[in-house]
Amino acid sequence: xxxxxxxxxxxxxxxxxxxxxxxxxxxxxxxxxxxxxxxxxxxxxxxxxxxxxxxxxxxxxxxxxxxxxxxxxxxxxxxxxxxxxxxxxxxxxxxxxxxxxxxxxxxxxxxxxx
Amino acid sequence: xxxxxxxxxxxxxxxxxxxxxxxxxxxxxxxxxxxxxxxxxxxxxxxxxxxxxxxxxxxxxxxxxxxxxxxxxxxxxxxxxxxxxxxxxxxxxxxxxxxxxxxxxxxxxxxxx
Numbered sequence: 180x181x182x183x184x185x186x187x188x189x190x191x192x193x194x195x196x197x198x199x200x201x202x203x204x205x206x207x208x209x210x211x212x213x214x215x216x217x218x219x220x221x222x223x224x225x226x227x228x229x230x231x232x233x234x235x236x237x238x239x240x241x242x243x244x245x246x247x248x249x250x251x252x253x254x255x256x257x258x259x260x261x262x263x264x265x266x267x268x269x270x271x272x273x274x275x276x277x278x279x280x281x282x283x284x285x286x287x288x289x290x291x292x293x
Numbered sequence: 294x295x296x297x298x299x300x301x302x303x304x305x306x307x308x309x310x311x312x313x314x315x316x317x318x319x320x321x322x323x324x325x326x327x328x329x330x331x332x333x334x335x336x337x338x339x340x341x342x343x344x345x346x347x348x349x350x351x352x353x354x355x356x357x358x359x360x361x362x363x364x365x366x367x368x369x370x371x372x373x374x375x376x377x378x379x380x381x382x383x384x385x386x387x388x389x390x391x392x393x394x395x396x397x398x399x400x401x402x403x404x405x406x
Contacts, residue, residue, distance in 0.1 A: 221400070222397035223397045225395075279388055279393060280341050283335045
């Protein structure tokens, strides 16, 4: 069945280092991908998105890379800060039907050490 | 910045009771969603709603669940007879017609005892 999964459940980085969070997806029909950040007790917060016709997109301190050949998505956070500590989810949106539902991965906990 | 508002933030209910979770989506959004997240697990899609009807639902969304947009601002999720396994965070989300980004509310923590 369709699924979106993450390679590592927990990532621990030093403050100031760069973080890379990975995600694998299995639905070839997905044409839109989003990274969400979830802090404890809160709802998912949009970070960055990318369409399947792109392979890279940059935000303020974040970059998303999409490799459709191997169905892999990654989120890079530059100069990681303590405020980046959270659970990060990738989500895919299947293109067919376009109801806009999102299929989430398992989540990676990012821990930033001061 | 516009936000999705959910009430209550925490609901405790007896097994077998009915609960209604409430959401106020962003005012000019047209697509509405409910998701749930069991503690420590991923966010799971429940249902999508557009033009006053369900557009898609997951296997989780069985006959015990229903959604309604009773007026121009509220979007509700009803669970008719709650089970222990319904305990989870329930998130409402909405999105506009031109975008594909779902904006999530802060969630309602449902505890069934």
